[in-house]
Amino acid sequence: MARAYDKGMVPAVTVPRLALYLRKLRELQARGVRTISSQDLADKIDLNAAQIRKDFSYFGEFGVRGVGYDVPRLIDEIMKSLGLNRSWSVIIVGAGLLGTALARYKGFSEQGFRLVGMFDSSPKVIGKSYGPGKVRAMSELEQFTREEAVDIAIITVPAHAAQATIDRIVAPNIGVKAVLNFAPVKVFAPKDVVVRQVDLSSELMFLSFYLDRE
């Protein structure tokens, strides 16, 4: 009965919701819950049940009326859809306070993001290890990235160094295809490279913007 499931059908706008479902479903699974209705899930995460059913419809029709969705299967489908059913290799470029904190952040490895190396230009930190991340010299960046077939680069260098750093690793012969940039500057990459930006200063400015209007 299940409709053929084409992963390519799941639109990118659903990603934050899929991440939210996944987190809640894992919690429920850990507590022994085996099935859940869209309405029960909706109540738990303050979303609309119709929206949830629409999102889950991309996985084929496996919700059973009056019973609900099979929780382990739902987790499996969401993980597949998010590309979490495999392991991705990650480097962190910039071993300052933020970079080293991220290196020790357990949430990464739990999701299949495997830190394979860190890089920094300061002799003070080169050779040190933070969690699974041993810090190498920036001069080794290209060779290491190519040889280890690194998938994802997390950029925590200062703003002025961010673009040049990214240019080095997204070069076609090096091959990084995904960048998570924490440097407080807008960065550019070729069209086939996905870039996400986490800008802590901007987030704080949103807060002060609203506070100031009270």
Added chain:
Amino acid sequence: MARAYDKGMVPAVTVPRLALYLRKLRELQARGVRTISSQDLADKIDLNAAQIRKDFSYFGEFGVRGVGYDVPRLIDEIMKSLGLNRSWSVIIVGAGLLGTALARYKGFSEQGFRLVGMFDSSPKVIGKSYGPGKVRAMSELEQFTREEAVDIAIITVPAHAAQATIDRIVAPNIGVKAVLNFAPVKVFAPKDVVVRQVDLSSELMFLSFYLDRE
């Protein structure tokens, strides 16, 4: 000639752009640039000149045709508009790796966000200092927050503790009106409290989502 400037007119959607302009204009000012045209600024940050002129029009009409905008005045207007022309008091709740890294993040104080305290439940870290943030016991949270008239709370506690923590400080008699939540869980607050969420796991899932489709 200047149009009366009503700060309330600047819409929230412009905040990320204003943050971007501010950063670039400060850079330019540091290099001695005194005036800039919308087109020159547009070229530098890969935005549309008409969009920039529209955003700046909220500040009144002070761009001079053929000369451009006065950089120091523009910086001043943007800061006023973002509520950055005053100082905001900030606490960090959760003195784990991320919380302590954020406490030492210089970008905060540079923007007028003044860390006044940190909180944690672990006796191992209570009493320690990270940058300007001395860690206090969670039992002191409400009293400290009220007495110091804390504006902003940065939440870096584990997911399961986030909502209860936020509930304690946004209570009307305590008075926090802005929350930056790093806990990987959706949180709720009264309507008059602004909440921003930084979800590192979701950002990584965006990357794996796209990588998996290549």
